[in-house]
Amino acid sequence: MPDIIRKAVFPAAGLGTRFLPATKASPKEMLPIVDKPMIQYGVEEAVSCGLREIVIVTGKHKRNIEDHFDYAFELEHKLRKSGKHTLLEEINRLCRVNIAYIRQGYALGLGHAISCARPCVNNEPFAVILSDDIIDTDDTLLKDMVSLYKKLKAPILALERVPRQAVHRYGVIDGTPVGKGVYRLNGVVEKPAPERAPSNMAIIGRYILTPDIFDILAKAKPGKGGEIQLTDAIGGLLKKRPVYGYLFKGKRYDAGDKLGYLKATVDFALRNPELAGPFRSFVLDAARGLKH
Ligand code: G1P
Numbered sequence: 001m002p003d004i005i006r007k008a009v010f011p012a013a014g015l016g017t018r019f020l021p022a023t024k025a026s027p028k029e030m031l032p033i034v035d036k037p038m039i040q041y042g043v044e045e046a047v048s049c050g051l052r053e054i055v056i057v058t059g060k061h062k063r064n065i066e067d068h069f070d071y072a073f074e075l076e077h078k079l080r081k082s083g084k085h086t087l088l089e090e091i092n093r094l095c096r097v098n099i100a101y102i103r104q105g106y107a108l109g110l111g112h113a114i115s116c117a118r119p120c121v122n123n124e125p126f127a128v129i130l131s132d133d134i135i136d137t138d139d140t141l142l143k144d145m146v147s148l149y150k151k152l153k154a155p156i157l158a159l160e161r162v163p164r165q166a167v168h169r170y171g172v173i174d175g176t177p178v179g180k181g182v183y184r185l186n187g188v189v190e191k192p193a194p195e196r197a198p199s200n201m202a203i204i205g206r207y208i209l210t211p212d213i214f215d216i217l218a219k220a221k222p223g224k225g226g227e228i229q230l231t232d233a234i235g236g237l238l239k240k241r242p243v244y245g246y247l248f249k250g251k252r253y254d255a256g257d258k259l260g261y262l263k264a265t266v267d268f269a270l271r272n273p274e275l276a277g278p279f280r281s282f283v284l285d286a287a288r289g290l291k292h
């Protein structure tokens with residue numbers, strides 16, 4: 001088994017019910033944050049960490065994800081003719097990334113989506129990126145996890161401390177500290193009630209997994225919400241081998257949630273060189289207006 005991570009799997013077949021009606025016929029992953037769809041942030045993050053083989057697990061109504069990462073002849077022609085070369089390079093840059101698409105016929109859960117990627121991942125360690133967890137572009141979470149994997153040669157989950165009342169939205173770990181920000185997992189539980197949660201350390205949407213997860217997923221039974229849960233399979237994995245957590249202290253946006261999505265949009269717009277000035281004035285005026 002190679003000890004470098006080259007592949008990143010993006011589960012993108014979910015129904016996006018938290019964003020209905022916007023996601024009735026369009027993928028949640030294509031909702032824009034300023035001028036890029038959510039999934040593009042994740043793909044750019046993967047590529048910047050040297051993960052150049054991308055696997056996107058898609059489903060019904062998700063075809064425009066494929067179009068987004070593909071060449072667009074007519075558009076290219078128009079941009080070239082009008083001399084918009086920077087924009088042309090910007091839209092073509094991502095078309096050079098090697099992306100494989102796999103369809104998940106039924107949305108049976110995150111664990112099931114990951115198991116669908118098996119034919120593309122084969123016998124390699126790989127990353128999983130949940131594109132609605134957007135990591136601030138200044139943070140190096142995935143890069144740090146990829147380096148840590150070289151040392152530990154074991155699965156690693158990104159963790160974040162969340163308020164107790166929020167643990168029911170996450171997979172939560174029980175772990176023992178073994179290094180700076182590194183925990184060895186003793187157990188995991190998917191979306192526990194606050195009083196039953198083993199800690200307030202939540203799994204966030206970046207994982208490094210080893211291919212032995214696939215055999216466990218193949219035998220997995222539906223868990224929380226009747227879905228095949230990745231967290232349950234990780235619970236099975238840690239009975240067989242050490243699994244680690246890496247505590248993230250940077251900025252994450254839960255863009256799968258309306259408020260998190262808006263926060264990401266505002267923060268990214270405030271840092272966009274073209275928009276920052278006028279948008280900042282607008283936000284300040286709007287906030288003042290609300291106070292009166
Ligand atoms: C999924 C996982 C959960 C994890 C979360 C991170 O939940 O099942 O364990 O904590 O992603 O965002 P979802 O957000 O798909 O409900």
